[in-house]
Amino acid sequence: MSVVDIEKFSQKPPAGSFPSLDSDHECTRPPFLQHAPQPTSPARSISESGTLELLTCEHQYSDGGFKANLTVVGAFIALFCTFGLLNAFGTFQAWYTAHQLQHMSPSTISWIGSLQLWVFFFSGWPIGRVFDSYGPTRLMIAGTLCYLVSILATSFSVLYYQYVLSQGILFGLSVGLLFYPSLASISTHFLKYRATAIGIAIAGSGLGGVVHPIVLQHLFEAVGFGWGVRISGLAGFVGCVAATLTVKSAPSPTQRGPSSDLKILPDARFSLLAGGSCLVTLGLFIPFFYIVDYARHISVSEHMSFYVLAVLNAGGVLGRLAPATLSDTIGCFNLLAPSAFLCGLSCLILWIVTAKSLATLMLFASIYGFFSGAVISLVNPCVAQISHIRQIGTRIGMLYSVISFPSLLGGPAAGALLTRGHGSFDGLIIFSGSTIIAGSLLILVAKLLVDSRVFARV
Template identity: 50%
Template sequence: MLKPVDTEKSLTSPPNPPFVEGGFRGYMTVFGAFFALFAAFGQSMAFGIFQLWYSQNQLVDYTASDISWIGSVQLWVFFFSGSFVGRLFDAYGPTWLLASGTVILTFSLMMTSLASTYYALILAQGVVFGIGFGLLFFPSMSATATHFMKYRATALGVAVAGSSVGGVVFPIMLQRLFNTVGFGWAVRISAFVCLACGVIATATVSSRLPTRKPGPWVDVSSLKDANYALFVLGSAISCFGIFVPMYYIVQYAEGSHVSQTVASGALSVMNAGSVFGRIVPSIAADLIGRYNTLFPSTVLMAIFTLALWLHAHDLATIMTYSVFYGFFSGSWFALQTSCIAQISRMEKIGVRMGMAYSLVSFPALVGEPIAGAILARDNGNYTGLIVFTGVSLLLGSLVTLAVKLRINSSLLAKV
């Protein structure tokens, strides 16, 4: 006997198209997402260069903690926008969000190139950049996740590797341009690069899922999922420390009697290590498990920070630490979305990812200023800052392990 068709439901909620792993649209989405993250995340990961420049030029009278608030506000706005952008992604898809993000990110950099006061930089490079960052990042990652299932971690890893490649290119480019054409034109040139990347992303990124009526701003049912709640908690604790080396490694290297040009190279080396860290562990994650890869990566970040950075007093050790930290931090960033997707239904990936980033925005906001305050309290001695970073990462990894153990126990219960 045929079942009656719910006409209203069929009109308002079209069925998802048959799933095809990757395909042309899927690979083009990875391609476009790579460029979106190259521009947005890559530019953000170059903030260590700005931190050093501001401390010696526009903001010479401000402390390291004060200056780091610019980057922290940028990260907070980016992370916090996640739930809002995720909801818009569900309703409208990625194209208009990416186009808006491209315009806003480019505008923010143009305004940064003209800014000369602390509050102007907070507004332009912090708030406005963070909005553009979120509009480029979240639709790109959510759209990529919809095209892949078996090789989702690999696809997301390749896409997010764009941020590390950008993190290599932008510090080198900005450092050289600062010294040749000046701060204003250096930032404007980087804005044009970001504009071109955003146009490519807008033209190529697509979602496999049809647009649908967005859910509530806060998905309370997700917060009741213990695995999801614990995963977000672990990521939040890690976010207290994970960006600290990226913000302070250049300043640390210069304080270790390394020239400014070579010191800026430490950040590029860190981001170069992150390129491989976002791809190789992602491939491994599809073979041995996402959480089986994420947990040791976070632990090793903590170990190398406490064991190596704490004793890095020469160029060789600083660069060695930069490579290893870059590799394992790249793995952490690459696996966040795939780990969330593993414990979520397909149609909830966008909203859950956005909500997770919104929740971790608060530790991301205060982590670097706390590290800067510790540095100021210790009169420029980095020991406290490094311990703060390592302990945050270690505690975050232990909470992530709890999620893995819960998943294992639920699988055993079904056997």
């Protein structure tokens, strides 16, 4: 819709042409705009914001109901099986370092996990476009099949390149095919309680990150690596099938989003949110990759070191739920920037200074898990908040495609710092914490562009 077309909407219609705004047909302002000042010019307000208030009426959000709630359950299951296993890569990193790939450096092994993240994030843009046109089902069927093949291939892998192809690339793609359609579908059902619904779904990844390290460690010791991966993968495959059957998107306006995704880029709020997310992502997953190795570095037993990763992910479960629920009241951006800042600060204070024993490391893991979980759960509602209903899938996917590149570099960069420090984790920790804090500052600027009032509900 051009500015000229919008100006036509701004002209006062003849009496009786449309229902009165005082009637039962009133189209309410979205929650994030209820406290914003009224625009002086409808055309100017709409063209600059990118959040088309006049077009909000085109889509009716149920904010609940059987289909919407079942979609949240299905998304929870999908993320438990896929993103939860991705969060548990530290288990594989530690196992490969001690067994199959013990002749390789930690930095080289971490490329497997970094490729997972890169393929998962980068696939978001094309997957988002397909979702906006065709919905979630076809994508999730492809993701479920891809998940099964990747798990089986990983279980039979022996050489490094085989792990890169099966676990790094193929599994990362399966996560993307199940992750993005699930969360984008939730956004088509919920408006008022969107952050809460997405937070519940993303909590599945946190719970999966708690369960998978413990289960995999016991399976590896009981039946070996190959059968351990296959048993875990079969259970995950059943979950992916259930998720595919339950996740459905709400009917949306027939007109599709912009023909060119480049039209999104001039939106300064989206660009700053994406830039801040890039810096955050550069350091965010480093503890997930290296905290098990760090635990062993401070003489924690091999058995207990895997529980540290489980505690980190357990903190993420609460972090995905509590801030997301609270953000529906005080605003997504109001929580995203502080959560990212405190996440980075916990690395620079708790990890590098105090985490010298199992107890203090567990404390850091739980706190970092909480704030990192909040960051992960709040990004999607922030994107949806500044996007039109027809652009939600594309914009979420575009954001994740942009942050795929720093996610690819974060793990290997941390591994290189570990090698350069001759086994000292200080450089790795400082790099992780400082990049997250820098990203939180850009997100704060994006929040101020949405509403310049410091305490506004945004």
